[in-house]
Amino acid sequence: MKNFPKRVPHASTTQRGDPWSSQRGFTLIEMLLVVVVLGILAAVVVMNLGGVTSRASVSACEANVATVQTAVSAYDVQSGGTTPATVALLTNGATPYLASFPTSTDYAITLVNGAVMVAAPASVTPVAATSPGSCTGAGPTSTTSSSTTTSTTTTTVPASNGVVITASSSAAGPLYYGTDTLHFSNAASTTAITITVVVDQATGITADGAFNTFGGFSNVAVSTASGKITYVYRGAISPYASSGAVVFQFLGNGGSHDGRTDTWSVTSTRNSVTATQNGMF
DSSP states (O other): OOOOOOOOOOOOTTOTTOGGGGOOOOOHHHHHHHHHHHHHHHHHHHHHHHHHHHHHHHHHHHHHHHHHHHHHHHHHHHHTTSSOOOHHHHHOSSSOSOSSOOOOSSOEEEEETTEEEEESSTTSOOEETTSTTTTTTOSTTOOOOOOOSSOEEEEOOOOTTOOEEEEEEOOOSSEEEEEEEEEEESOTTEEEEEEEEEEEOOTTOEEEEEEESSOOBOOOEEEEETTEEEEEEEEOOOTTOOOEEEEEEEEEEEEOOOGGGOEEEEEEEETTEEEEEEEEO
């Protein structure tokens, strides 16, 4: 029998098993889905970076405020508080208190009658650096908003003697315990101070005394008349206590009380200048 050579099949690009024969391109819908997913991921990254930038601005603001406050306190102690601190007094001289005064486009730190003030962001009205959250809005595009049913806060412009006062109230309904607080800054070497707080005596509101973080105050005098509780606190502030608080306490029986109806008045003498400030909580 004749042996015939085996027939070898010719290679074919359509042969079954060819890995390339089953490949196809992406459809338009699939490509659009990929683009959408990439867009979402990019947005998430940008938002996270924005949050990091904002937090960094707030942290930088708080650190610089603390540095300036320390420099002002050191200056007040060495100068005896006779002349309010200024940027020039803190940064000039043989041994300056600051190598340079901090500046930023995200916030602004200034000195008004020796008191440290902060605008965060830089375009808003400055408030006392001791105000709660004074640096919260720091950032190039930050916006600030506040809403609360339990407290209010107001800041006064520094008096002519440099004392800055921020008033806050924690009174709310239903009320069982509340406080009206005056936060002081740039108050070192205040030789005499008289604080008067009048609390609207809503149903069930009674006085519960007062305390302060300065020391050097006499016992608070409390009187009640015509639906008002009046506290009078007198004292002095040492050269070593630039900032502190005076807290007025009251009790309730579960009724309502709007702290914004309470009033305060402060007459202080510092650097031989007597000034009176007043406002509402």
